[in-house]
Amino acid sequence: xxxxxxxxxxxxxxxxxxxxxxxxxxxxxxxxxxxxxxxxxxxxxxxxxxxxxxxxxxxxxxxxxxxxxxxxxxxxxxxxxxxxxxxxxxxxxxxxxxxxxxxxxxxxxxxxxxxxxxxxxxxxxxxxxxxxxxxxxxxxxxxxxxxxxxxxxxxxxxxxxxxxxxxxxxxxxxxxxxxxxxxxxxxxxxxxxxxxxxxxxxxxxxxxxxxxxxxxxxxxxxxxxxxxxxxxxxxxxxxxxxxxxxxxxxxxxxxxxxxxxxxxxxxxxxxxxxxxxxxxxxxxxxxxxxxxxxxxxxxxxxxxxxxxxxxxxxxxxxxxxxxxxxxxxxxxxxxxxxxxxxxxxxxxxxxxxxxxxxxxxxxxxxxxxxxxxxxxxxxxxxxxxxxxxxxxxxxxxxxxxxxxxxxxxxxxxx
Amino acid sequence: xxxxxxxxxxxxxxxxxxxxxxxxxxxxxxxxxxxxxxxxxxxxxxxxxxxxxxxxxxxxxxxxxxxxxxxxxxxxxxxxxxxxxxxxxxxxxxxxxxxxxxxxxxxxxxxxxxxxxxxxxxxxxxxxxxxxxxxxxxxxxxxxxxxxxxxxxxxxxxxxxxxxxxxxxxxxxxxxxxxxxxxxxxxxxxxxxxxxxxxxxxxxxxxxxxxxxxxxxxxxxxxxxxxxxxxxxxxxxxxxxxxxxxxxxxxxxxxxxxxxxxxxxxxxxxxxxx
Numbered sequence: 001x002x003x004x005x006x007x008x009x010x011x012x013x014x015x016x017x018x019x020x021x022x023x024x025x026x027x028x029x030x031x032x033x034x035x036x037x038x039x040x041x042x043x044x045x046x047x048x049x050x051x052x053x054x055x056x057x058x059x060x061x062x063x064x065x066x067x068x069x070x071x072x073x074x075x076x077x078x079x080x081x082x083x084x085x086x087x088x089x090x091x092x093x094x095x096x097x098x099x100x101x102x103x104x105x106x107x108x109x110x111x112x113x114x115x116x117x118x119x120x121x122x123x124x125x126x127x128x129x130x131x132x133x134x135x136x137x138x139x140x141x142x143x144x145x146x147x148x149x150x151x152x153x154x155x156x157x158x159x160x161x162x163x164x165x166x167x168x169x170x171x172x173x174x175x176x177x178x179x180x181x182x183x184x185x186x187x188x189x190x191x192x193x194x195x196x197x198x199x200x201x202x203x204x205x206x207x208x209x210x211x212x213x214x215x216x217x218x219x220x221x222x223x224x225x226x227x228x229x230x231x232x233x234x235x236x237x238x239x240x241x242x243x244x245x246x247x248x249x250x251x252x253x254x255x256x257x258x259x260x261x262x263x264x265x266x267x268x269x270x271x272x273x274x275x276x277x278x279x280x281x282x283x284x285x286x287x288x289x290x291x292x293x294x295x296x297x298x299x300x301x302x303x304x305x306x307x308x309x310x311x312x313x314x315x316x317x318x319x320x321x322x323x324x325x326x327x328x329x330x331x332x333x334x335x336x337x338x339x340x341x342x343x344x345x346x347x348x349x350x351x352x353x354x355x356x357x358x359x360x361x362x363x364x365x366x367x368x369x370x371x372x373x374x375x376x377x378x379x380x381x382x383x384x385x386x387x388x389x390x391x392x393x394x395x396x397x398x399x400x401x402x403x404x405x406x407x408x409x410x411x412x413x414x
Numbered sequence: 415x416x417x418x419x420x421x422x423x424x425x426x427x428x429x430x431x432x433x434x435x436x437x438x439x440x441x442x443x444x445x446x447x448x449x450x451x452x453x454x455x456x457x458x459x460x461x462x463x464x465x466x467x468x469x470x471x472x473x474x475x476x477x478x479x480x481x482x483x484x485x486x487x488x489x490x491x492x493x494x495x496x497x498x499x500x501x502x503x504x505x506x507x508x509x510x511x512x513x514x515x516x517x518x519x520x521x522x523x524x525x526x527x528x529x530x531x532x533x534x535x536x537x538x539x540x541x542x543x544x545x546x547x548x549x550x551x552x553x554x555x556x557x558x559x560x561x562x563x564x565x566x567x568x569x570x571x572x573x574x575x576x577x578x579x580x581x582x583x584x585x586x587x588x589x590x591x592x593x594x595x596x597x598x599x600x601x602x603x604x605x606x607x608x609x610x611x612x613x614x615x616x617x618x619x620x621x622x623x624x625x626x627x628x629x630x631x632x633x634x635x636x637x638x639x640x641x642x643x644x645x646x647x648x649x650x651x652x653x654x655x656x657x658x659x660x661x662x663x664x665x666x667x668x669x670x671x672x673x674x675x676x677x678x679x680x681x682x683x684x685x686x687x688x
Contacts, residue, residue, distance in 0.1 A: 088529035
């Protein structure tokens, strides 16, 4: 008995961008027609090698029993292809995969749901499609119905369900179809916030049940962070990073920054052409442009914006986000009644925003600026000022403090 | 070997394991058949009665035009029952064939998301049509009682085999078309035309004896053998040519193997083409 759940050895997946599609000979008729019309062209096309697109190239990894692994990467990185190959929907072009255990792949919720069938019938059908026997599905039936909350509508055709009910039932079936190995793709991407919370909660429950091996593909980085201890980063079909989630995600987000904006010249203007953001940078107390700071000193966000003529009614917003996009803090130019952006001189206007010491906890952040105008609602959207690296040098907990704040309070015995 | 150990490779040779896999998914076969039966006649006025209407109306029309006006020879049998035997097998065959040919396309939302042995899809479609066939069989029984015709014992014994051969024929051709259909979407449009042509070269409305001494040529058409044998055994109008029927059955097996071989190639890569 092997001691792994999934072993992937040098797997590649090649898609042929075939000459047929390139030349528009989609149908048999076209092909036959072309044979008579332009026999030489067709012959030439048959000879030219079709162009290939490598969706996965030489991917190898091993996943142990009970491991929970996230697969992350940008669009077209090959995440979905990998999941399809693992779940036997499409074969690899080369390489070998060994899977030990019963696999349940949830590439979509509600696969095979038929609108004319009732909730009850669809649960059974969906179970069968996912490879479960009727007995297995029936054993979970009450749990599925309870969790979905469709209750009394269980014998109503699902075409009469609201989209929310439909999604809940579909997810509920999927979530209760446990195998030894679960392959989950973007299931969380659908539905409203409440539904997503419900899904995450269920996922969390599945994760805590140590016996299962889970592979999870998602764009939802906070979810990945909280659910999966290990991540595999794919880019253009190859694995470029594999390790503990925190480290992989940090490196991933750093790679995503195509440019380092410390001190760079910005030239973004409002659509109206009235306001131009010329420069923006993070500056320390000594007046130096940098991106590493410590918690005990102020951080200044300096920016220069210019207008051609004196203008009014601009609003500014400073946003600090963590690497995964969670907003930590927002500050608005109109937080107080006197909005300094409300009366801009013509030409350059310099601003310096001070973030007081001991506000943010140690960590990596990103600082953004955005502007809008009352009359037109034109927005300079989230211009990245810079990456902010904060360290906490003076407290005993230091960089190991969790959370977003580093404000210190005194513990008084009164 | 551990039954839960799966090895996924680029080259997939046939393995007895695949048949075990099929056995594991037998409930899916049942559920898909049940779903198709259940859904097909929902929101129709007469519901399941459609299964009876279709062959019945065809029979009436054919009897009026081919039996009464054209006076096609039936080797002595009453035309309604003569044509109905033909229609029974023909409709089972042609509707299965049409369904199977589109099975990969019609179920693409499932097959691009979940793995299961794809052969389940055509099998469930045949089963669905076979249920229709059994319902329509009731009309045949009524007709036989009305005309006072008793089938021979061999006829009754060979009947399941006739169904099996028709199923094999539709499966073989259907699998072949299904694999073509994934690549070339015009198969969808050619198919109804092809099926109609096929009906004219199959002795459904006429007796194969009108072709005279070249009627053995029809044996290549597997369904011709089935219908001829059914007629001879049920209506006793002529003695069965077992050699011809064996040839038909053999042709069926051959078609089925070719179709299956094509389908196996297609089922692995169809997801990339859909």
